[in-house]
Amino acid sequence: MRVHGLRRRPQCSAVLIVAFASALLLANAGGDPTTPEELRSELHRLRVQITDLRSREATLEQLLLPSHRGPAASEGRPPAVVGLNELEGGKLEGPLQADSAQAAEEGELEPEGEDFSPVDVGCGWLLLGGVAMVMVLFYLVNWHDDNIRRFSWRIISTTVSIFTAVLVFNGFSGFVMEFLLEEVHGWPRHGWRLLLVDYFFVAFWFAVLQFMTFYQSGATHLENALAFEQLVWVIAEPLRADCDTEVPERDVRNVSGMKSIAYRDHHEVFVRKKAANREMFARRTNCWATLLAHMTGFAAINAGGQLQHVKFFERSAPLAMLAVVVNLLFLLVLFRVAALLRQAGRPSSGGPNGCRELFHEEVEEAENDVLSLSTSFLTVQALRFA
Structure with missing residues (x-):
């Protein structure tokens, strides 16, 4: 143990342990053992007691770690700590009390500084950056210029939509791939069967995009079209x-x-x-079209990446780029089929329909997002492979 005012000798603990063990040997022996079994038993008991003493010494050193650090720490000397008498009786006695009082008078006891790891510093900068970003957003959405406010809200909405789409798609895809296909059917993570499942999900999310956009635009009921332009x-x-x-x-x-x-x-x-109804339909349609367009785009990225990992396409960079073209052609065929179905469902008469025009406009914009998002990502991935 280290005590203020005294230097610790390295051999002190070992000498005390050996002396105490010898005293125990003399006190407990009561006479010289006569058999080898008694000698081995006595030796084992002493080793257990020595181990217990060392454990107690380590525990006391942990309890007596310095709570204050003085100039001695910078000189390489052991820092000042309180003694065992202070812990048990609430005060120091003898020369330790005088040394402690002298150290307090000289102002040697200073608060111990806390060292921060790189992770702590990184988390601190992250929190400060998050708070600063929120302050900047408050300024932008309350700016005096109408264009600044409008585009700020549009960027915020798009960002929220992207991250929401990532979470929903990863959760749904992870559940299907890991639980249903791997655990139930035992399918591997790579192969043609899994590739077909990935492209099935592209078509599935694209169909959900078409249906939700059609429903939210109000094109399902004729009365919505009548109230679309009503002031x-x-x-x-x-x-x-x-x-x-x-x-x-x-x-x-x-x-x-x-x-x-x-x-x-x-x-x-x-x-x-x-026209309040027109704004309401446009807002709802744009919300669902943006969200589902990003989910369809992520599904196309997943399927295209799986296609690039097929043995035929992973041989070289040109073949990996060919996989991008195949994925692009699949999306174009999907878009063409959807356009034919929308054209077949368009009424031949009845004048202009604002709800249907809104539906076609939002769907075409969503299809452009899906195509650009998936093609750009897969192209960059093929270039990195090259």
């Missing part, structure tokens, strides 16, 4: 929680113009006329 009065105060909420026409003071004042809960609020 209604809505609240036009962005600072209110009920902004863009429809207001009955009887509450509007002047209904002849496009902007007016209405009475809402015994208060006057600014209102304006706009």
